[in-house]
Amino acid sequence: xxxxxxxxxxxxxxxxxxxxxxxxxxxxxxxxxxxxxxxxxxxxxxxxxxxxxxxxxxxxxxxxxxxxxxxxxxxxxxxxxxxxxxxxxxxxxxxxxxxxxxxxxxxxxxxxxxxxxxxxxxxxxxxxxxxxxxxxxxxxxxxxxxxxxxxxxxxxxxxxxxxxxxxxxxxxxxxxxxxxxxxxxx
Numbered sequence: 001x002x003x004x005x006x007x008x009x010x011x012x013x014x015x016x017x018x019x020x021x022x023x024x025x026x027x028x029x030x031x032x033x034x035x036x037x038x039x040x041x042x043x044x045x046x047x048x049x050x051x052x053x054x055x056x057x058x059x060x061x062x063x064x065x066x067x068x069x070x071x072x073x074x075x076x077x078x079x080x081x082x083x084x085x086x087x088x089x090x091x092x093x094x095x096x097x098x099x100x101x102x103x104x105x106x107x108x109x110x111x112x113x114x115x116x117x118x119x120x121x122x123x124x125x126x127x128x129x130x131x132x133x134x135x136x137x138x139x140x141x142x143x144x145x146x147x148x149x150x151x152x153x154x155x156x157x158x159x160x161x162x163x164x165x166x167x168x169x170x171x172x173x174x175x176x177x178x179x180x181x182x183x184x185x186x
Contacts, residue, residue, distance in 0.1 A: 013150050019084045020143030025131035027084070028055065034150050042073075048128050052092060057122040059097075067098050070122050075110060077124065086136035088112075091126050095119040 014034045021027035025046075032044040041061050047054040057073065059065050074094060082088050091113040100117040107115040 013146050013153070015080065016146035017143055017150050019080065019135060020138045020140065020146065022134065022138065023131065024081070024085070024089075024133045025053075027135075028053075028131075030147075034154055048131070051128055053126050053128050053131060055124040055126075059122070062097075065097060067096075067101065070096065070098075074122075074124060078111065084135045085133055089126060089130055089133070091124060093123075093125045095121060095123040095125070097122050 014031065017034060018027040018031045021030055028046050032046055035042070035044050041059065041064060043058045043060065045054075045056040045058060047056065055077075057070065078089070078091070091111055093114045093116060094107070094111045095116045097119055098117060104115070104117070
């Protein structure tokens with residue numbers, strides 16, 4: 001439950017870019033920029049105020065919101081960050097859009113912070129000064145190589161043929177009673 005036992009050795013190309021960044025903020029910024037390579041149904045946004053950093057997970061298709069997927073994403077982010085920094089990053093709070101599941105008591109145990117359900121956003125909140133934390137074993141050469149490859153993948157994903165664009169528009173409107181053919185044609 002909640003993916004507490006994550007194998008971080010299967011980290012992909014985006015993970016190598018992130019975990020070879022100079023500090024947590026730079027790593028998160030790269031992760032957000034490259035997240036489309038990993039998941040095109042969710043985008044990320046990093047905000048901050050005077051005291052806190054906010055990593056928001058924005059679902060483009062709320063009707064396909066998956067509790068197991070968001071749980072896994074949050075736990076994996078926490079486990080990988082712990083490995084990257086060589087220590088646990090205390091979270092201020094964790095927010096989920098879904099209702100509390102039957103095993104909600106496990107969330108507090110896993111995240112060691114207040115957990116809120118039925119929120120407007122899925123969000124991880126942490127103290128802003130953690131942005132400056134540096135990784136234990138960053139390799140700038142590995143980051144450069146991984147970044148080149150990740151950028152080429154992102155470029156390929158951002159290019160969509162006309163057929164792909166039409167399929168995407170039809171997919172988005174399929175739940176509605178009528179497909180707006182005029183809109184698709186435009």
